[in-house]
Amino acid sequence: RAKGAGRGTTCFFEPGMEAKLRQRSLLEHDLRLALESDQLSLAFQPLYACGTRDVTAVEALVRWQHPTRGALPPTEFIPVAEESGLIQPLGRWVLERACTAALRWPRPYNVAVNLSPAQFRHGRLPEIVAEVLERTGLPAGRLEIEVTEGLLIDDADGALAVIRALKRQGVRIALDDFGTGYSSLGYLRRFPFDKIKIDKSFVQALEADPGARAIVDAILAMGRSLNLQVTAEGVETEQQFRFLQRLACDEAQGFLLGRPMTAERLQELLLANSGGRADAPLTALHAA
Ligand code: C2E
Ligand code: MG
Ligand code: MG
Ligand code: MG
Helix, strand or coil, X not given: CCCCCCCCCCCCCCCCHHHHHHXXXXXXXHHHHHHHCCCEEEEEEEEEECCCCCXXXXXXXEEEEECCCEEECXXXXXXXHHHHCCHHHHHHHHHHHHHHHHCCCCCCXXXXXXXXXXXXXXXXXXXXXXXXXXXXXXXXXXXXXXXXXXXXXXXXXXXXXXXXXXXXXXXXXXXXXXXXXXXXXXXXXXXXXXXXXXXXXXXXXXXXXXXXXXXXXXXXXXHHHCCCEEEECCCCCXXXXXXXXXXXXXXXXXXXXXXXXXXXXXXXXXXXXXXXXXXXXXXXXXXX
């Protein structure tokens, strides 16, 4: 029975809610085991300079191979990790693995790691990041921490203090999924972001919707005047990519350019990208 529904009224859970709660606690139990038994891994997706189509950075994305349910998307288990507190060990694991992987790459590309708002509320986040950087030996300037607008809503002042502490270490901060949240543009001025990542919903509407083109153009203009690097997410077609090139977008990421892949596959791609001419186009590689 739900609380808070005025005196004398009875409010039952919506149908299916109990089943959902049960499923969630099962998932939490399984995730705890997954953390201890090597079921998690990282996929890596490159980011490309729009101008040259060279790799500029690589984003680490967590993957979970569930023993009976198969591959589960992070959108399904990250919320469970956040609500159960498991996001702390999971987040630390991702950070360590991503930093370690980045040190094996043939060139010092930056590594982007997603952090959830819950990790910022932990209080010790700057120390944890410093510890991981020291243990792995990754230079702080190669780490890009991706945050979402959700971080700025509940406790913007608290978030700002943590972001400042991270920036003092030399870590870069990117605002992910830009345009989908409810945060005000004022945050762009107040927060020392290095990069904004335009959400894929805008990028994917570029061809059909002149409104989306206007918004992307405006975000790029704003990025330039605020001295922020701008990345477009979810680029799936050549036409979208050409739009972004024409609008002088800095960076692009998406299935057209490179899907999330294993560490081994990424290593091959990076070796090809840096072999011979460091600026060799990647088109041939992707066609293969
Ligand atoms: P995100 O950080 O915005 O990551 C981009 C997501 O878009 C990834 O989904 C990626 O596979 C997908 N994507 C990339 N290119 C394309 C494209 O061209 N088209 C389409 N339709 N999708 C594309 P993924 O890996 O399922 O991750 C979803 C979200 O889960 C991430 O969104 C991020 O918010 C969260 N996430 C992933 N890994 C972690 C992690 O280690 N920690 C935390 N806290 N969150 C994570
Ligand atoms: Mg991201
Ligand atoms: Mg995103
Ligand atoms: Mg996203």
